[in-house]
Amino acid sequence: VAANATILNFVNILRTKLPSATFPLAFVPTGDGQSTSEIIPQLTALGIELLSIDTIMGGNNFRALHTGQAWGYLRVFPKNQDDLNPTDIVVFEELPLDLTVVAGVMTKAFQDTNSHVNLKSKERNTPNMILRNAALDNAELAPWLDKPVHLTISKTGWSLEATTAEIIQAKFQERQNKPWRPLVWNASQSLLNYKEMCPGSLSTCLELGSVYGTKAANLGFLKELFLDKTVPRSAPLTYDPVPEGFGVPLQFYKDFMELPANAAIKAAADELIAKEKEGVLTVAQRTAMASALRAAILNGEVPAAKIQAIRNSMALVNPSIVKWKIRSSANAEDIENFDGAGLHDSYSSKTTTADNAAHSCVLELDTEPDAEGELIKFKVKPKTIACAMKGVYASLWNKRAIEERSFARIDHATVAMGLSILPSYDTESPIIANSVVITRVINSPEIWGYTLSIQKGNNTVTNPSPGSWSEVSVARPYGLDFTTQSISTVRYAKPTAASPVLTTTVLSREQTLLMASLAAKIETAYCKAKAGYYFGSCTAVVTDSDKKKSIDMEMKYLENGQFVIKQVREFGGK
Template sequence: MTGFLPRSAAYSSPPVPLPVPEGAPSPSFAFLRRSATTDDAPAAPDQLPLAVSEIDSSDTFRAVSTDAGDLVANGRAAKFLIDRRNPIAPSARFVNGNFVRNGVVPDEAKFHYPFGRATFRIPESLDIFNAVTYFTVDKRYIAGSVRTYHLDGASDPVYGLQFYPQDLIREHAVVEAVTTIRARLGITDARFAFVPTGSQQTTDTVMDQLASLQVEVLPLDRILGAIQYLPLNLGEAWGYLRIFPDDTDALTATDIPVFDELPLDLSVVAGVLTRSVQDTNSHVNLKSKERGTPNAVLRDAGPGNERLAPFADRPVHLVVGKNDFTIEATTPEVVAAKLAERMGRPLTRLQWTPETDLRSFDEIAMGTTPQTRAFAARYGSKAANLGFLAHRDVLGRVGDAGSPSAQRGYDLVPRGFAVPLQAYQEFIEHPPNADVRELIDSFVAAEQTGGLSPQERGRRVDDIQSGIMAASFPPGALERVRAKIDEVIPGVEKVKVRSSANAEDVPDFDGAGLHDSYAADTTKRDRPIGPCMVEEDDGDDGEVKRKVKPKSVGCAIKGVYASLWNKRAVEERSFARIDQGTIAMGIAIVPAYDTGSDVAANAVVVTRVLNTDGVYGYSLSVQQGNNLVTNPDPATYSEVTIAAFISDDEPTSLTVTRFAKPAADAPERTEPVLSSDRMLELVDLARRVERAYCRATPGYYPDCDFSPAANDKATALDLELKILDDGHLVYKQVREFGGR
């Protein structure tokens, strides 16, 4: 629900400036970048006026409402504004969001403030209006919307009365607003509800009054649980509809699979539908957004779905829209042509810089933040960005006065070091490993012709990976790594060997989740003879799904190198048109995250609100214990929370849109995993990281101070971290994310 405006020249000089009430914050909004204009030209004669005093039917609602742009992707919304300057007899009007003047929809039909100036002649400046409308309990104006939700497959919608997530409205103010607006909604037999969108929007003491108005209270997590169709990434696809396929390895970029539950190792497909809920911050959904392939939840998807069943195993054209999906028959020729169009783009050659030194994250961070980020060309972005996070101007170290780490008394970023991309190249080109080099060269040539079947691709990458696991290190290479461990993290026995490929975090391709990381024991010696093995880990460790045997540093490095040639990674790179002959693998080595304390929770922060342009803030996913957000265990899902904010000195609201299910055999939680103070801490730290990243990265966003709240930034950040039982935060990585 868009309601805020910037300090714009058109609104900067109110006729009668009024003081901000005592205790109200001083807002500073900056959303529309153009200046609004005043134009008194008449509206078209066949349309409703800008301000509507009553919505008397569902047809009238549709005429004044627009597609919703808030925390739920589908539905329609009509804004309203209540003028309480005379609280005995408040005035209320609905905004005609489809009002047109001179061929365009003016700001008065989009935003509450210009609407109020045009309709009620409100005298306040923009800042004061925001303060006395959104950020105070004793309101001069009440600004909200009426929003439709189709729940449990019903054809008739629920009309939800709701407010911007940061709005401090609660208790009796909610009743007053609902009473005022409910009296002006004459939609026959309609079901009405109040939908709190922020945890501060409480109704505990007024439930009886709302019930007497025949208005129920529907939290967003209940709404999302009852919606039959939930688009996660809009778009269209051409491919063969595969309903509950038996073999996911056989799927290709011309398939549109329908699953009960989304497999986490799913490779490139044209689009996807699932019956079960998806983690919005999982690697699979983020990849769908990044590559532009449609993705949606359809609660009754399956072989018996009457809309899907007629198209099983046939070529179709699927469109995932905001309110529904469409599916229609197409031809094999069209499917092939659409894929050829996508794959006809030229290959992107990745550039990287030779480097022989092993550098600690602190050594990487010795210069400026732009210089620190530039080390990605030598070590891969994951390793370089750990140095960036540890930089004194970002999260810093305990010894960096004033840094977040110094304020907390511990390092927020683990100590560790980076192994350069060049080390991988030297490993592959080591003469005893010539057979591996030949396997790679032959495979790359075949893959880039586009003629390999999924089965043949799988067989050939298995051969490459087996060859890497049996290969030998160049003389002294492994000894240098062990010496750096002793230098940077002396005495640490349990380490994590993490991937840091150059085919990650490149424009329009972040490579999230494509490569493997492995745990290693520094006390275990590498076998002088005999290959390393990779085995499935059937234990309870949520961090490493696969393990190397023996669990030595050398085997872990080989495992990471081999993961560069995972079938899914190859397919994603081919779909993104990345030249497979220019890839290389860097490595980041850190202490095991649970060395000092057990893991209490995992979290991902994406520095935009996904699936909407109407809410400003961040998306947070949190899971209890060591079950991952990015690659959750089957039949589990994380808590999803929206942190809505505009600037640091204004309140941040937290809205849980889904509670976590930590284990397959456990019920869904009914309370957040983390306290609100801890969640707000994650938001504050992410804002600091994003501003620093913006200043270090030319072109990220023009106004770095405003970048955390900017909805129009081309990319956002994706931060992963762990919360330990002792209360410490451990930041694992930060990367750019191009999806919306």
Template sequence: MKYLLTLSLILLAACGSENRNVSQGSDLSAVRTRLAAGTSDLSSPLMTSKDLFESFSKESGGLVQNGRSVKFLIDFRAGEAASTINFINSNFSGRCKIAQGKDCSQYHFDFAREKFNIRNDIDAFNSQTYFTQAKSFGAGTLSRYTIEGKGEIYAVQLYPQDAAKEENILSIVKIVKKALSISSAKIVFVPTGNQQSVAEVKEQLAALSVDVLTLDDILGASSFIPMHPGEAWGYLRLFPKDQEELNPTDIVIFDELPLDLTVVAGVITKSFQDTNSHINLKSKERNTPNMILRDAGLENANLAPWIDKPVHFTVTKSGWAIEATTDEVIVNKAKNRLNKPWIGIKWSATKDLLSYDEMCANRASKCLTLGSLYGSKAANLGFLKEVFKDKNVPDAKVLSYDPVPNGFGVPLQFYQDLLNLPANAAVKAKLDSFIVQEKSGLLSAKDRSALALEIREMILNAEVPAENLTKILGMMKKVDPSIVKWKIRSSANAEDIENFDGAGLHDSYSSKTETKDNAEHSCKLVLDDEVEPGELSKFKVKPKTVSCAIKGVYASMWNKRAIDERSFARIDHATVAMGLSVLPSYDTESPVAANSVVVTRVINSPDILGYSLSIQKNNNTVTNPSPGTWSELTIAAVGGTNEKATLSTLRYAKPLPNEDVMKTSVLDNETTLYMYSLTRKVELAYCRAKPGYYRQNCDDVFFDNEKPKALDLEMKYLQNGEFVIKQVREFSGR
């Protein structure tokens, strides 16, 4: 396990010998002469050329990925006038003298020990470097980016939790600028924490010809943003009109973000992607390349010649490439990816309906074993119910309400009962035949899509066993007889499981207990015309009965995207079953003020400790954003065990296609930090309840950037000031 308690912004791997300090007031001519001849030192007091920057730098692992970065450390112990700066050589392979057996260029603390022989422990170093204005050391990075309208820039950045502001930042920028003599270098300061204000020193920075840019400025002006590095072999497809016709060997260029992402070999989008969107999370789960390219299209000379051709596509943190390949290579690569046995999912039968309140029987760990009976989504809601019986929240006020909705789980067996009902024999026969064809690997995308649609329509017109429907309606009355509007959500045994989260594969439907089925018990899906501006257009069942909502969810087990995903993961379709998570509509008590997704690691930034929070205004969706919209991306950065989280907003939300990007965060800082605290409570409880989630001390799970798994939570924030936690699942992507 590796802790980033040194609070180094960029992970840079090297160590080496020590070189002498040079004061900012010293004659630097001798140093410049020596550097011009080249150096292999652990550090340098000057950054004199692009070549030197290139030799010292590594690809960024911070909040912005598409650049190269060099760490620096400023020694303020003798005062600003006598301060010294060292740019740290991340690519030196020499031997560390003091930090023996460690990489003394990887973290600022280890470098300080090696360079200055400091005797402070890590907590004292952090306090004197990051969490004070009276700094003994100033630690940060110099990052090089290329952005539209400004060309190549060199950005001075501090760690997101650094308390530096105003004069403190001005001092650091002055020192870096004086030591940077790269010809025509454009220097900017980029705050990475919301507390790093420079309003009072903007004029002084401007006098130094130093602009202040936000992280949003950098991301918004970058034509290329790597979302998930990797390589793929396939056929480059431009702006497909019908995802149902895409194949796993297609590398797809999307003009607008698709609402769902079927299995493809790689993704390029013109539109901005949220790091917590299903597109990015799916790419990470599948380990397929994904990037944003704002000028993607026929006008791009690097893409146009390859449209519909067999290509080898590569994405790295610093760039992308496309080159020719052959049909034979693509076929062989696809075969290699699928050359593994089908995996059966074991599940158990029960006819019991369990409310989330009673599911755990006072043991949170018990709920996490019930996925084999009810599916993980329902079982995990039972777990959350148990966790929040204790209303204490770390570093936050005690809860006065329950953030987990009431409701109950319907077992997987009820799905099987529908298929086994004699009246539904034709459905089961059709499904069994389809599974054989799908596992043969011979179905085309078009045939698969047509057969899947036929199966879904047959399930929508099937009979729900009367005894099971009566039990479900009875349980609704038991949980809360006053509620009429109920949400029926999927809880399949093939979602929210280890190494396969199944996000976005299945559908949920609303129902009303007062609505009656038609005489034929038939159901159909129609476009919902009741959505608010900015909300995702979706389908609803008609009539809006409980039985139609149940069948709608069961039918979604056979969405083409779900079939494709299971086949890609080699999950045996003959062993899948659908449980149900039943709960009241989320806006029963109050209208929705914001939607959010929280992942308990900083996605795409392996060197930042904290959580990723994607937040969207009102009931607009985060995971599948409507075209022309995106959610806010904020990082809750953490340091040591005694340090509180700080917020860094990378991107402000755009709630509606025809409105401007917001100028402020969706929620205030206090509310956003409370969301972080709720998530932290959940992760600690999950770590303690789930064997194998984290094999170290669970008290350290928040501070380990190398933990093998993370959690993915979906929440709503209501206008009455209460949070509703919709679900929690494991996430293995990075």
């Protein structure tokens, strides 16, 4: 690692080799190891400006995030995302919290490489870019407003040209001309604690996704993995980074839908599924039918025995905890070639809150981040276990979830919702940072390492508040055992719309390196446990920039100095 005197020596050598031209020179550190704190006066005397990567990138109007082509109708700054079609190419002023299926995306706001918008674009293989000077009167956009266009995005530029409605429809049908893909899952009535899912066999947990959904099963995988507290290039952990909790099987959802008292709900779902698979619904019709179905689910009946079984499992985890997070664990998320990131909703519940006499529930808009660091679009009222369950069940029929499954040709008749239930993340300590780690360098296949997106406090990386963005760094391992690392910070975080861009990293160098080491331990173990994840020696998976798959994980860092690994899933994009 070059720092201070080494850098100054290099600059002096380079200065003697360059002609005495008037063009400006600057030094750009590519990692926190390249410190210049002791040589700033000498650099200034040599006429060398000190710039950050963030400063350089901030001046660019265009940045390609996922290259490719799209055919569709150009929509600039749409007021209602529910009006959008899969044949629209959309320019957003701010990042949408939930991106519906569209043909291509541009955003005026910065996008994080690990945001749901970018990861979805890569998973769908639809082009995505940043255009900082996007506007209704932008000379490159204005002539094409609401017209059929052909969009091309390359690494170095982008273009729009005229096309026809017939070509747009033909291109869309090319993507949709596939058979519906049924999801096979297994019935069980057992609620299973994460630490009991796969004793002695990590691969067993990965197979339990067909029973509890992948999100819950993967927490069981992590629970078993971290019985061994050793971490590459770090002292052994003195705590368990995996939350306590348990999985509720997919069968509970099916039982809810087939309960005689909920017959009208089942009929509404069947009607929606049939029409969606026929391809006869307009956007407005799909929106209306999905909204009515979700409202019916919120007013459905959950058998008292199911609620008591969940209460019993909560008590076994910790009888003193009142605040619980009830998270989605569908069989149509976190699966191979379809991660379903951000499609479904999670809700907080309290064991001390009672249902009303009608057992009815409502969702209320809540734009403030909750105490656990989640940006909640809606909160469920009353905040009971049953209402939180029904809120999650209803989210299986969010318009965006339906459209995403249809785009991937997943058979809606075979989807089911498991639950991942765990104590609220702030039970032990306040949250200092949220983060997403992708075990490859996004948008740079020639570089090996991990992409780390880290945000200060409660704002999330995956669904950032408008006007904010996260820190982006690349962790570069220099050995197959991941024992030697460096961190290159590409962009500093902007925690809120009102706050300035930070001038330092959210976490310390050692904390960030530990995050990367935790990710390396997870990916190596996942590689060994999951057949087909990597077709080579798992000792090399961490440093292979050409691997076909990677791992997408979300972590939190708490005030008490501990990491919490929130979830882990496969990611197929690059």
